[in-house]
Amino acid sequence: MEADARKAAGMIRDAGSVLVVSHIDADGITAGSIAATTLARLGKPYRIRFEKKMSEDTVSMINGAPEDLVWICDLGSGYLSDFSRPGIVVTDHHVPDPRWRRKQTVLDDFEDVCHVNPHVYGMDGSREVCGAGMTYVVSKAVDPANADLCYLAIVGACGDFQDSDESRLVGYNRVILAEAEGLGLVLSEEDVRLFGRETRNLVQFLQYSGDPVLPGLTENGAGCADFLAGLGISLGDGGRRRSWCDLDDEERERATSALLELAGTPEAARRLFGEVYSVTMHRKGSGLRDAKEFATLLNSCGRYDDAETGMRICMGDPSALRDAKRNRAEHRRNISYALSYVKDRRLIRERRFIQYFDSGDEIRETVVGIVAGMMLNSDSARRDLPMLAFADADDGTKVSVRADRSLIERGLNLSSVMSTAAGLVGGYGGGHNVAAGATIPPDRKEEFLDIVEDIISSQLI
Ligand SMILES: [Mn+2]
Structure with missing residues (x-):
């Protein structure tokens, strides 16, 4: 990891101008802030763009950007083989693009992408370190004085719920935490x-x-x-x-x-x-x-x-x-507003293995997952069924699904439900076992629900 971070740091120092692309969530914002501060301190001209996800448009924006270097934070690992330009640094913690791993050993035509990702070093990127953490590692390789940015990596890790499983930060996050405490920037209690x-x-x-x-x-x-x-x-x-x-x-x-x-x-x-x-x-x-x-x-x-x-x-x-x-x-x-919209109009429909509501364009796709989770915990819904919600999005219908933890003990895994069911209707999905999401074509909701029910019924014991 340190060798890769040094290589990335060298590319950043050598670049005349840099475009930073980061994710719009807390981890992405802290990661982008670490990158931007690093560049500002170097006196480098830079621009920053925040993106909801790595869409085709984002990939072509990156490939066509006029800057010498594109530094992609908290995004990008899953799309390495889509980048066709030289001068890319990726500091991310999502599971890497499998095609990249294969090609890297065979062809080595990705030498211009410098990829700093915990999965490559045997760490679990979902718990042990986040996008801001990886960005911080590179920032510190650029200049050890950037150690004062470590507290942002702790905020990013909490934003990605990396402290949830064990009720405390684990793995490499603890190394960063020790630094932050040592500098008096973070207090853990x-x-x-x-x-x-x-x-x-x-x-x-x-x-x-x-x-x-x-x-x-x-x-x-x-x-x-x-x-x-x-x-x-x-x-x-x-x-x-x-x-x-x-x-x-x-x-x-x-x-x-x-x-x-x-x-x-x-x-x-x-x-x-x-x-x-x-x-x-x-x-x-x-x-x-x-x-x-x-x-x-x-x-x-x-x-x-x-x-x-x-x-x-x-x-x-x-x-x-x-x-x-x-x-x-x-x-x-x-x-x-969204909660009362769903409650007052009695939008929740119950099926055998799932309950769901379709919010159309009344609830923003970026908050519909939160609303689904809150509905699940309210007295307007059943706790023993997963709650699924549809919302209109620019690129199709956004699906969010949440379930009570007791269903996980019975074998439910919403991440695989979403990726399989969405794949079968021409969309894509994933997430975690209790909370997951997908994007699907708007005209295939009914078919999608049927498949979701089939998979859930086969998972539950
Ligand atoms: Mn993240």
């Missing part, structure tokens, strides 16, 4: 891992927990208020509502043990409690101190075609935060 410890008030913090489900608290605001009152924890401080980060040590310990007891199983307790990460340069309650909240803010920028605002935040522009908060408020309004 053992704490309750529910979302919103800096910005949500205490009731919302517990009420919107979701994973794990806390009996009597999840989706029950009054229950949360009673629970906190029972522990002698006040919800407000003067006129201000308190957040989880406002609790003193003693209050936090009391609340934590009560929550762990409520969680019930050791597995739920393990998901509830683990490591949390704070970006020390940002103050409490700013929305940027907790790494997960920072990543969520970046994601909300990306979802509204405004990844650039996210990048301005990462690069230290204070006015960008106000713009991003406007994005986030819009995001919340969109989600709540």
Whole structure:
């Protein structure tokens, strides 16, 4: 990895001009910010483009770009054999293009693509290091002084849920974390891992927990208020509502043990409690101190075609935060509109092995997955069936599907359901076992649902 990073660093130093292409999610925005800062510090002319995915248009834009070098972050590994130009550096963590691996050993006609990807070095790119992490490795090879960007790689890893499986960062992410802690840029602590410890008030913090489900608290605001009152924890401080980060040590310990007891199983307790990460340069309650909240803010920028605002935040522009908060408020309004749209119109249809709704062009394709997940956890839907959602997109119909973890134990794997079923109707798909997606031709939804049901019924035991 270090040899490849040095090679990439050499190509970057030698280039007269650079185009950075990165993904629109939190990992992509932090990766793009690391790349852009690296180039700015070198005094190199550069341009940055954020992309939703590596479409055919993106590939031809890259192949035709006038810059000497294209630095592709958090994208690109799956498309290496589509690049036909010299001067490409890819710092990504997605599974590499299999054709590239074959050709690399036979023909060696890809010598101009410098590919820095954890899968090549025997690491698991879904958990051990993210796109921002790989970009950081190259940035530091360009100049060791870029070590101060390591905290962005931690935010990127949290954005890609790389800390979810073990309730803490693992693998190479821990190497980066140790650097970040050593420089005093990130603080890691053992704490309750529910979302919103800096910005949500205490009731919302517990009420919107979701994973794990806390009996009597999840989706029950009054229950949360009673629970906190029972522990002698006040919800407000003067006129201000308190957040989880406002609790003193003693209050936090009391609340934590009560929550762990409520969680019930050791597995739920393990998901509830683990490591949390704070970006020390940002103050409490700013929305940027907790790494997960920072990543969520970046994601909300990306979802509204405004990844650039996210990048301005990462690069230290204070006015960008106000713009991003406007994005986030819009995001919340969109989600709540989408939820009531699906509920009020009773859009959910139930089939034997799946439930689904078709949102047409009423819900943005970039948030329909979140809406599907929230519907699954609401009282308008069944928990024991996967929830699938359709939304119109530029290049076809976007499909998002979510399932309760209990179905995974029974053999469900939504990633393979989506890739197989989409492939059979002329689309493509993939993802994770509990959350996956696809893009399919709009006129083949019914056929697609039939195939999805067939595959799910054969998976479940
Ligand atoms: Mn990523």
